[in-house]
Amino acid sequence: MAQYAAPGQDGSVVSYEPRYDHWIGGEYVKPAKGQYFENPSPVTGQTFTEMARGTADDVERALDAAHGAADAWGRTSVTERAIVLNRIADRMEANLEKLAVAETWENGKPVRETLAADLPLAIDHFRYFAGAIRAQEGSLGELDDDTVAYHFHEPLGVVAQIIPWNFPILMATWKLAPALAAGNAVVLKPAEQTPASIHLLMSLIADLLPPGVVNIVNGFGFEAGKPLASSPRVAKVAFTGETTTGRLIMQYASENIKPVTLELGGKSPNIFFDDVSAADDDFYDKALEGFTMFALNQGEVCTCPSRALIQQGHYADFLAAAVKRTEAVKQGNPLDTDTMVGAQASNDQLEKILSYLDIGRQEGAKVLTGGARAELPGDLAGGYYVQPTIFQGDNAMRIFQEEIFGPVVSVAPFADFADGIKIANDTLYGLGAGVWTRDINTAYRAGRAIQAGRVWTNCYHAYPAHAAFGGYKQSGIGRENHKMMLEHYQQTKNLLISYSPKAMGFF
Amino acid sequence: MNHAQPTGSAAPTAGPARPPVSRVELTAAAEELIRSLHGRHGSLMFHQSGGCCDGSAPMCFPAGEFRTGSSDVQLAALSVEGVAEPITFWMSASQFERWKHTHLTVDVVPGRGSGFSLEAPDGVRFLIRSRLLTSDELAQLP
Numbered sequence: 338m339a340q341y342a343a344p345g346q347d348g349s350v351v352s353y354e355p356r357y358d359h360w361i362g363g364e365y366v367k368p369a370k371g372q373y374f375e376n377p378s379p380v381t382g383q384t385f386t387e388m389a390r391g392t393a394d395d396v397e398r399a400l401d402a403a404h405g406a407a408d409a410w411g412r413t414s415v416t417e418r419a420i421v422l423n424r425i426a427d428r429m430e431a432n433l434e435k436l437a438v439a440e441t442w443e444n445g446k447p448v449r450e451t452l453a454a455d456l457p458l459a460i461d462h463f464r465y466f467a468g469a470i471r472a473q474e475g476s477l478g479e480l481d482d483d484t485v486a487y488h489f490h491e492p493l494g495v496v497a498q499i500i501p502w503n504f505p506i507l508m509a510t511w512k513l514a515p516a517l518a519a520g521n522a523v524v525l526k527p528a529e530q531t532p533a534s535i536h537l538l539m540s541l542i543a544d545l546l547p548p549g550v551v552n553i554v555n556g557f558g559f560e561a562g563k564p565l566a567s568s569p570r571v572a573k574v575a576f577t578g579e580t581t582t583g584r585l586i587m588q589y590a591s592e593n594i595k596p597v598t599l600e601l602g603g604k605s606p607n608i609f610f611d612d613v614s615a616a617d618d619d620f621y622d623k624a625l626e627g628f629t630m631f632a633l634n635q636g637e638v639c640t641c642p643s644r645a646l647i648q649q650g651h652y653a654d655f656l657a658a659a660v661k662r663t664e665a666v667k668q669g670n671p672l673d674t675d676t677m678v679g680a681q682a683s684n685d686q687l688e689k690i691l692s693y694l695d696i697g698r699q700e701g702a703k704v705l706t707g708g709a710r711a712e713l714p715g716d717l718a719g720g721y722y723v724q725p726t727i728f729q730g731d732n733a734m735r736i737f738q739e740e741i742f743g744p745v746v747s748v749a750p751f752a753d754f755a756d757g758i759k760i761a762n763d764t765l766y767g768l769g770a771g772v773w774t775r776d777i778n779t780a781y782r783a784g785r786a787i788q789a790g791r792v793w794t795n796c797y798h799a800y801p802a803h804a805a806f807g808g809y810k811q812s813g814i815g816r817e818n819h820k821m822m823l824e825h826y827q828q829t830k831n832l833l834i835s836y837s838p839k840a841m842g843f844f
Numbered sequence: 845m846n847h848a849q850p851t852g853s854a855a856p857t858a859g860p861a862r863p864p865v866s867r868v869e870l871t872a873a874a875e876e877l878i879r880s881l882h883g884r885h886g887s888l889m890f891h892q893s894g895g896c897c898d899g900s901a902p903m904c905f906p907a908g909e910f911r912t913g914s915s916d917v918q919l920a921a922l923s924v925e926g927v928a929e930p931i932t933f934w935m936s937a938s939q940f941e942r943w944k945h946t947h948l949t950v951d952v953v954p955g956r957g958s959g960f961s962l963e964a965p966d967g968v969r970f971l972i973r974s975r976l977l978t979s980d981e982l983a984q985l986p
Contacts, residue, residue: 374965390965454898501897502958528897529957529964558960559905579899580936581891581910588911602896639896685955685969689900696946696974735974738942740896765894765938811895811938833953 341657341672342377344442345385351435353386353442359395359555362402363548369394374557376533379445380671381682382719388532389586391556393564394538399524399552400570403495406549407522411492415470418518422467425542426460432541433460436534440506441671443534445680445721446634448672458800459510462818465802469820470518483837489830492520493572496826497565499586500535501577502528502682503637503742509535511803511817512575513551519826524552526562530683537568558582569593573826576600577639598815599823600639602740603768606761606806607631607642607797608783610774611650620795624773627797628659631746632666632678637686640769641813642797644737645748646757652750659748660705660780663725668711678744680720687721690743693736694726702730702747732760740766754779758786767809771797790816795836854908858882864946865984867977868920868933873952875924878904881962882927888962890950891916892935892943892972898958902950905962907932919948947981949973 342349356373358365377383389395405621410418424523429436437451446455478486498512499630505527516523527535539553554561567575567589576586577600590597613624631642647655671679681687687710694708707726712718725744728736737747751757761770767789774780775793784792790807799820801804807816831837854932870878882888887907893899912918917940920931930985932946935943955969963970977985 374967403889404873503897518931532978557964558958559962560965562960578897579893579901579959580939581893581897582898585910585960602894602899683956685901685953685957686970688953688955692971692973693900699974699976735941735943735946739894739900742896742899763875765942796895 339674340670340701341438341441341448343672349438351439351537353439353533353537356387357533357555358389359391360539360551360553361395361401362405362552363543363546365370366395367393368392368396369398374529376443378442379682379721380442382558382684382721382743385442386533388555388749391526391554395545396524396561396564397553399554400495400568401643402549402552402713403522404570406547407492407494410522410547411494413520415473418520419467419471421426421545422463422514422518424545425735426463428458428542428545429463429538431455433457436506437581437675438539438672440534441679443531444470444505445671445682446614447676447679449674449676450634450676455504455507458802459507460508462510462514462802463529466514466518466823469823473820473823483835485836487834489831489832490823490827491830492517493828494521494827495571496521496523496573496575497568497571498523498525498579499562499566499576500525500527502530503634503639505531505534506538508539508577515822516575516826519761520825521826522550522552524554524565526554526556526565530559534734543630543727548688550723560737563589566590567592571595573597575623575825583813586658596825598817599813599819600768600815601811601813602639603766603789603808604644604738604763605640605642605742605769605789606644606646606763606787607771608757608761608773609645609647609651609655610689610776610779611648611759612775612779613677614651614655615771615775618773623795625658625662627771628746629662629666629795632663632744633798635678635723636744637682637742638798639740640768640791641742642769642771643741643746644761645733646751646760647748648757649750649752651746656705656748660727663727664706666725668722668724670715670717678725680722681743682721682778684721684741687723688741690723690741693739693743693745697728697730697734697736697747700734700736702734702736705729705748708746732763738764752782758783762788765810766812768807768812769793782820865981866920867985868948869920871924871949871951874950877963877966877970878924878931879926879950879967882924885962887894887929888931890931890933890970892933892939892948893959894936894939901959901961902933902972902986903959903961904970905960912985945977945982946974947977949975
């Protein structure tokens with residue numbers, strides 16, 4: 338076991354600045370209105386830095402900088418852009434521990450996750466898109482002997498990106514890497530719950546990027562997000578969050594006839610067929626871990642496997658083993674490398690989860706373990722901790738229908754394949770799903786029958802680059818984490834060329 | 845457009861006056877915050893979110909900022925002392941199908957975000973607390 342010192346304290350590997358301004362045009366710029374907001378760590382509830390409170394004037398300034406940089410950046414060769422992305426990855430890798438500890442302090446997630454997942458994935462993501470843009474090709478269609486249609490990829494120009502708070506650096510990377518690879522300049526607004534770690538990252542990589550290619554405006558949705566998302570000066574808006582804001586962003590974008598990509602969450606089913614329990618072996622152990630994945634990142638994952646559907650033949654035994662596995666989860670100081678579950682990202686998030694524990698009980702769901710706020714000692718007493726919780730209930734209950742975004746799973750049995758798929762698909766969302774079985778035919782048929790963009794099959798919560806991630810139904814539009822995201826950041830230029838000297842014959 | 849859908853006032857019932865049955869109510873703290881936001885932003889509306897991150901949070905906007913349509917249901921038109929016009933409370937119809945057995949109370953808690961809801965800069969957040977509607981209430985609601 339090791340415990341990192343909190344950022345800024347003696348012996349810490351990293352420190353935050355006491356204040357962050359906007360990052361615009363390659364330098365820090367004070368907010369036009371001179372206002373700042375406090376940024377508390379969810380680990381203790383104590384403020385550790387303050388952030389510029391952006392408004393429309395700041396957004397305009399960032400858009401000026403982005404437009405000033407976009408043309409030159411868009412004309413750089415893909416080789417040059419790939420080199421920049423690879424250098425960003427190298428710089429992050431050299432500072433991985435610092436960034437991981439900083440991310441944990443801002444978000445509340447366990448440092449063993451930031452060390453082993455958030456940062457390594459972000460680093461690989463830049464490398465992936467460095468490779469993908471080098472390998473991308475346009476196309477040509479030979480329409481007839483004289484006529485050829487060429488298709489070129491061109492950058493959109495200046496794009497807006499609004500980042501969520503659950504994986505602040507990784508989610509920023511999912512949006513930045515393809516946008517930059519494709520040759521766009523970016524104005525990015527981090528979430529107001531986690532506005533600082535992206536600045537720490539930028540302080541490490543600023544010298545690698547031409548000024549104005551990446552601009553960061555902090556602030557609140559209505560004050561800074563709206564002027565950004567509704568600006569006629571952005572060519573595209575990318576957003577990860579929830580449905581009402583997703584719709585609002587689409588409404589703003591529709592005023593300017595601009596495209597959006599949206600990732601709006603889910604209520605992901607995790608399906609365990611009877612044959613999982615056919616043997617007490619490595620696979621059974623892996624499936625139990627797959628169940629317990631609902632607690633990863635405190636459940637603050639858009640694809641949290643928050644509905645566990647267990648076939649009735651092994652329901653009681655598998656669930657009993659799953660409860661035992663969940664009760665072995667170690668909750669505590671997120672800076673401790675043994676900690677598996679840390680703090681929820683904010684107080685309102687904590688309160689929301691507690692309100693779901695309440696309505697779950699009222700609807701008659703049975704708490705099998707957890708079910709309350711976790712009271713931790715010392716400095717952590719002011720932090721936002723929730724016990725990993727297992728509910729047993731029915732898919733019509735609200736705890737089965739809404740993404741609680743906490744370490745809470747709702748469990749129900751199913752009879753057979755058709756019943757399992759029916760329950761799995763009885764949701765407004767379709768982002769992720771899990772299927773666990775030893776039968777390859779069942780796995781294939783279930784994966785194809787579930788209406789979700791990602792079906793983890795005999796695994797869960799893996800997020801490698803080069804596996805497309807995005808939603809069906811109300812979960813959003815677009816596919817991140819894959820080279821196909823490049824096209825969401827590109828225009829198609831068609832040159833339709835005639836190599837014939839002859840007139841067409843109409844006039 | 846489902847404007848004819850349930851609103852804050854119940855259908856008239858025979859017999860002695862009873863408080864009208866509503867699907868949505870406000871805590872005193874929520875009313876206070878609404879008065880404050882109304883003073884700064886004018887007429888207001890709520891749209892209940894779903895999905896991840898700040899999903900499940902009631903989003904408060906200037907009235908008309910969020911364009912509702914045929915896929916939305918108005919659950920209530922809430923009266924707040926000191927605010928002339930009622931505050932409409934909306935939800936997507938598909939979400940309402942899964943929430944309609946519950947009564948919602950809009951409360952306020954300290955918090956940081958998010959979405960485009962108006963109160964976020966104040967360091968507070970509207971929050972939904974829920975309870976089951978009674979069979980008596982359900983019978984009175986349209």
